Amino acid sequence: MILSKIYNNTLLILATCLVLTACATKKEVATDAIKGQMQSDVYTGTDTVEYLADGVPDRVFFATNETILTTASRETLRAQAAWLRKNSSINVVLEGHADERGTREYNLALGERRANSAKDYLMTYGISSDRISVLSYGKERPVDAGSNPLAWSKNRRSVTVKAN
Amino acid sequence: MKKIFLILFLIFFSPIKVFALIEVDITRGNLNPLPLAVSPLSIDDKSKKSFEKILKKENIGSEISTIVENNLRTSGLFNPLNRDAFLQAPDIANLKPRFEDWNLIKAQALITGKVTYVDEKLRVEFRLWDILAAKEMMALAFTTVPSNWRRVGHIISDKVYERLTGEKGYFDTRIIYVAEEGPKTQRKKRLAIMDQDGANNKFLTLGNELVLTPRFNPTSQMVTYLSYFKNLPRVYLLDIETGTQEVVGDFPGMTFAPRFSPDGKKIIMSFAKDGKSDIYTMDLENRLVERITNHPSIDTSPSYSPNGKFIAFNSDRSGYQQIYIMKSDGSDVKRISFGNGIYGTPVWSPRGDLIAFTKLHKGKFYIGVMRTDGKGERLLTENYYQEAPSWSPNGRVLIFYRETKTNDKGEGFSAKLWSIDLTGYNERLVETQTDASDPSWSSLLSN
Numbered sequence: 001m002i003l004s005k006i007y008n009n010t011l012l013i014l015a016t017c018l019v020l021t022a023c024a025t026k027k028e029v030a031t032d033a034i035k036g037q038m039q040s041d042v043y044t045g046t047d048t049v050e051y052l053a054d055g056v057p058d059r060v061f062f063a064t065n066e067t068i069l070t071t072a073s074r075e076t077l078r079a080q081a082a083w084l085r086k087n088s089s090i091n092v093v094l095e096g097h098a099d100e101r102g103t104r105e106y107n108l109a110l111g112e113r114r115a116n117s118a119k120d121y122l123m124t125y126g127i128s129s130d131r132i133s134v135l136s137y138g139k140e141r142p143v144d145a146g147s148n149p150l151a152w153s154k155n156r157r158s159v160t161v162k163a164n
Numbered sequence: 165m166k167k168i169f170l171i172l173f174l175i176f177f178s179p180i181k182v183f184a185l186i187e188v189d190i191t192r193g194n195l196n197p198l199p200l201a202v203s204p205l206s207i208d209d210k211s212k213k214s215f216e217k218i219l220k221k222e223n224i225g226s227e228i229s230t231i232v233e234n235n236l237r238t239s240g241l242f243n244p245l246n247r248d249a250f251l252q253a254p255d256i257a258n259l260k261p262r263f264e265d266w267n268l269i270k271a272q273a274l275i276t277g278k279v280t281y282v283d284e285k286l287r288v289e290f291r292l293w294d295i296l297a298a299k300e301m302m303a304l305a306f307t308t309v310p311s312n313w314r315r316v317g318h319i320i321s322d323k324v325y326e327r328l329t330g331e332k333g334y335f336d337t338r339i340i341y342v343a344e345e346g347p348k349t350q351r352k353k354r355l356a357i358m359d360q361d362g363a364n365n366k367f368l369t370l371g372n373e374l375v376l377t378p379r380f381n382p383t384s385q386m387v388t389y390l391s392y393f394k395n396l397p398r399v400y401l402l403d404i405e406t407g408t409q410e411v412v413g414d415f416p417g418m419t420f421a422p423r424f425s426p427d428g429k430k431i432i433m434s435f436a437k438d439g440k441s442d443i444y445t446m447d448l449e450n451r452l453v454e455r456i457t458n459h460p461s462i463d464t465s466p467s468y469s470p471n472g473k474f475i476a477f478n479s480d481r482s483g484y485q486q487i488y489i490m491k492s493d494g495s496d497v498k499r500i501s502f503g504n505g506i507y508g509t510p511v512w513s514p515r516g517d518l519i520a521f522t523k524l525h526k527g528k529f530y531i532g533v534m535r536t537d538g539k540g541e542r543l544l545t546e547n548y549y550q551e552a553p554s555w556s557p558n559g560r561v562l563i564f565y566r567e568t569k570t571n572d573k574g575e576g577f578s579a580k581l582w583s584i585d586l587t588g589y590n591e592r593l594v595e596t597q598t599d600a601s602d603p604s605w606s607s608l609l610s611n
Binding site: 065067100101102103104105106108109110112113116117120134135136137140141142143144145146147148151 | 347348349350351374376377390395397417418420421434436438439440441462464465478480484485508509522524527548549551552567569570571572573574575577601602
């Protein structure tokens with residue numbers, strides 16, 4: 001798990017170095033780095049991702065104001081479903097989050113809706129609803145304290161956490 | 165609190181209504197606040213010593229006057245003049261002001277008074293004078309326990325404000341809010357309460373669990389708020405006098421966005437389940453729960469009209485957050501926000517004619533007001549992030565919170581309370597001991 005994180009970070013550093021040599025100005029580096037980590041408003045990087053097991057990322061990301069699962073998110077959730085089927089004694093909490101660019105109360109509801117969107121997908125892959133609970137944090141627990149589009153994209157997420 | 169605070173209106177010096185006196189117009193932004201003099205309340209030596217012993221304040225008369233000065237200045241409608249310029253001694257001014265002296269320093273109104281220590285109580289009398297008309301406008305006296313001295317200052321402020329503007333004041337009030345500390349990613353939040361001017365700050369929870377969106381009951385010292393106690397986000401009811409609290413209703417999921425009905429007998433809130441949030445009420449007497457909306461969208465941030473007949477709320481049923489109103493039984497849902505951008509947190513004015521809201525448009529957050537039919541939208545303030553307005557009980561001032569933009573490293577985050585006049589003037593930072601958010605203004609503690 002740690003190894004894979006180090007591996008990912010190394011890759012990122014390598015990528016940044018490449019970009020650095022390729023680009024003339026600092027500003028372009030920043031936008032390129034964002035491009036590599038976001039696709040149409042959804043975070044595609046791995047900076048904040050942790051793993052429930054080898055090859056089972058713990059979180060999925062959303063576009064602004066959206067609760068729709070992307071192709072990558074569905075892939076992540078299928079991996080989680082397979083892992084949950086294998087480990088039938090494990091229950092999970094899906095923690096839904098929003099970015100800071102919304103009113104607190106609406107964001108609480110939005111976080112709940114995001115977590116439920118992930119829950120529904122896990123259920124269609126055979127995981128009983130008894131094993132999944134949902135908890136919204138709204139915008140209360142960002143992983144990235146930044147006030148920029150990349151930070152916000154990391155914070156719009158549903159994280160699957162072991163409950164037992 | 166109310167019980168021990170027995171205001172005895174002993175004397176009304178001027179029962180006859182006097183005509184053509186000064187008046188402050190508060191319907192427009194006031195760029196020329198009324199100059200007035202707050203003469204320190206006079207105090208005899210014996211009373212002074214007694215209060216010094218009890219309250220550890222060297223001159224309680226002067227302290228009370230300072231509270232009055234600060235309140236009136238903060239309102240933006242008055243300009244309390246510097247005491248150094250006063251020519252007349254406080255005790256003599258209270259008996260009979262030399263109007264020409266006060267006129268000379270351009271004061272248009274004068275507040276004088278006297279503090280005495282009587283039967284272990286604090287007795288205050290004060291008078292409001294019209295300098296130009298050379299007349300007394302008002303005179304009141306009351307007696308209370310000495311520890312209530314700050315409230316005496318607030319009540320005097322309210323009386324003066326009411327006499328000069330024709331509208332009730334908002335100084336003898338409190339603010340409940342969320343005190344914040346720690347890094348943005350792991351914020352520690354506690355319920356806190358303070359007087360409207362920031363004094364007497366008290367923390368009501370320890371910070372072991374996340375707490376959000378406290379709101380006052382308009383008729384009692386009860387508060388409703390959201391707590392993540394045991395990681396179950398639920399609406400709670402807290403009695404701030406006894407400290408007892410209980411969960412509101414028995415919902416199989418998150419309840420949030422609570423607010424009281426105007427009569428204080430119901431809590432209205434959202435309940436989230438399976439990705440949809442609907443609005444419910446619970447009667448605090450018989451505990452009956454009633455469902456008000458039933459829609460696959462997110463319906464939240466409900467707020468009653470002051471007569472209890474309507475509810476304003478926030479819904480994304482059109483695709484994005486907009487403001488809607490409906491009858492209190494959930495019928496006749498009508499969208500009222502049609503401007504550019506998205507709209508949230510509608511809060512009905514205590515006067516009933518306006519709805520305050522948060523608006524997000526082109527990456528900026530605004531606090532604004534609109535009429536209850538959605539017309540006449542007026543944006544009062546623009547910022548990187550601000551939301552959650554709460555009305556002063558007289559419907560003249562809005563308090564809300566503002567968060568700063570962090571730098572690329574995620575540093576420099578802060579959350580603060582701000583207030584602004586309904587006219588869009590007089591924007592002010594409301595000082596708090598810690599960072600702060602989610603303010604809610606109480607009703608007047610005394611009437």
